């Protein structure tokens with residue numbers, strides 16, 4: 001039987017090992033949907049409620065499985081809706097293929113309906129963006145789109161005019177140059193290794209240093225044993241940018257947890273005091289958290305040679321896969337007997353954990369967000385997949401979710417977009433049936449794509465969604481005050497009854513606003529057989545203060561209050577209570 005262009009597309013994707021596509025229909029992709037219908041036994045279609053969610057779900061799927069994520073949208077508006085999720089994948093280096101429709105091939109450029117040149121629109125977000133011209137073209141294009149996405153760990157795009165999707169191989173003869181079967185569905189993921197001279201140079205710096213810090217990012221997610229072994233050898237703490245949160249367990253004596261505004265004070269202290277820094281698989285962007293110029297000899301391992309020295313002046317750059325490079329480096333690194341730097345970090349970490357515990361067990365009202373995060377952490381399985389959104393919740397997730405076992409954790413790291421966490425969780429739950437999947441989201445981020453609760457119910461994905469409801473775009477409120485020294489403006493949210501909403505979608509819906517009830521309500525939600533939403537009504541005046549607040553930040557804060565911040569008395573009260581708690 002003659003195969004349509006769409007059949008050839010889907011069959012080639014199956015040959016590439018793709019078994020899931022996230023998307024949303026439209027007449028611009030009807031041909032592709034027909035091919036999906038007739039290939040249901042080989043490929044799953046997960047229908048979402050907004051194309052942005054399809055792109056996020058594909059990104060989450062890629063992040064948690066290490067495989068290609070695929071999303072599908074119709075011509076014009078459908079494709080445009082994908083963009084934010086695709087940029088998220090591009091910014092965090094995830095292989096995602098976007099497939100879109102286009103208008104009739106012979107009406108392109110005539111102001112026809114949905115006549116948007118998505119291949120041109122996607123030129124910035126996609127490393128490869130091509131328009132398929134016929135059935136003889138589709139396999140060549142798909143092969144390159146898949147290989148480019150995997151090889152460059154980025155976004156690629158294929159668009160197919162709607163009528164061409166239905167053309168069959170019988171309708172069209174190949175051009176003479178297009179020899180059948182020349183394009184291979186083979187991808188070899190080998191990476192270069194640094195020379196032994198360069199490895200020795202890096203080892204010499206590590207052997208010469210006495211206060212060594214390891215900044216282990218997402219490139220080390222598959223290198224836990226190697227990172228831990230190195231920390232043990234050099235007697236230096238591992239600092240984790242958020243995308244690298246799952247690199248090592250949080251109860252390891254070798255880590256001081258996160259770094260950055262939502263990181264820990266001991267990580268920042270270690271960074272400020274180190275004489276040698278190893279950056280491994282990280283593009284952690286906040287330059288102010290790196291050592292001062294000239295303070296520390298720096299070694300960087302990165303798979304992408306163009307990123308060497310991106311954030312910090314580097315003395316030795318090692319290009320390659322972090323796990324393999326660390327393995328080659330380890331035998332050259334001497335065991336250090338001086339443990340003082342590590343022990344100091346461990347002492348500080350004890351105090352930090354004590355402080356977090358105190359803040360997480362507060363019983364005063366209104367309910368503190370830390371209490372919710374603290375109780376939630378206790379219910380996480382050792383293989384939970386946790387996705388967080390942007391906002392103050394990212395701080396609570398960063399500080400209270402304690403990585404253990406094979407837990408995975410992600411959020412929109414580099415794009416730092418809102419609304420990613422629920423669709424990431426869709427991607428995770430589809431990829432790993434039976435594993436606990438948890439979404440930590442603010443009320444602002446949740447409302448952006450709240451239709452995706454219906455996706456959870458429709459596809460039977462038992463994701464647990466914990467909404468921190470403070471009726472405000474909290475992060476921006478604090479930024480306006482602490483960074484801008486101005487009172488809050490334009491950030492209050494009209495409250496929504498999320499538990500009732502969840503139930504109206506067919507999911508479990510729970511509410512909690514009492515500290516003493518948090519544990520039991522969360523437990524009920526986790527025991528709920530399908531997807532469930534917990535709306536935790538939390539104090540909007542609890543600031544997500546950095547681990548170490550700078551004098552400038554404190555001044556800005558005070559100035560904003562003096563300029564007539566509407567919540568000033570409640571904020572002052574909350575902040576003072578925090579300080580009192582740290583002292584007693």
Ligand SMILES: Cc1ncc(C[n+]2csc(CCOP(=O)(O)OP(=O)(O)O)c2C)c(N)n1
Pocket residue numbers: 389390391392393394416417418441442443444445446468470472473474475476
């Ligand atoms: C798409 C998008 N729009 C705006 C922002 C800016 N932004 C970052 S965090 C945030 C507030 C998030 O509010 P919410 O989800 O309620 O969480 P909260 O900070 O209150 O915990 C905003 C508006 C963003 N990062 N992404």
Ligand SMILES: [Mg+2]
Pocket residue numbers: 391442443444468469470471472473474
């Ligand atoms: Mg909020």
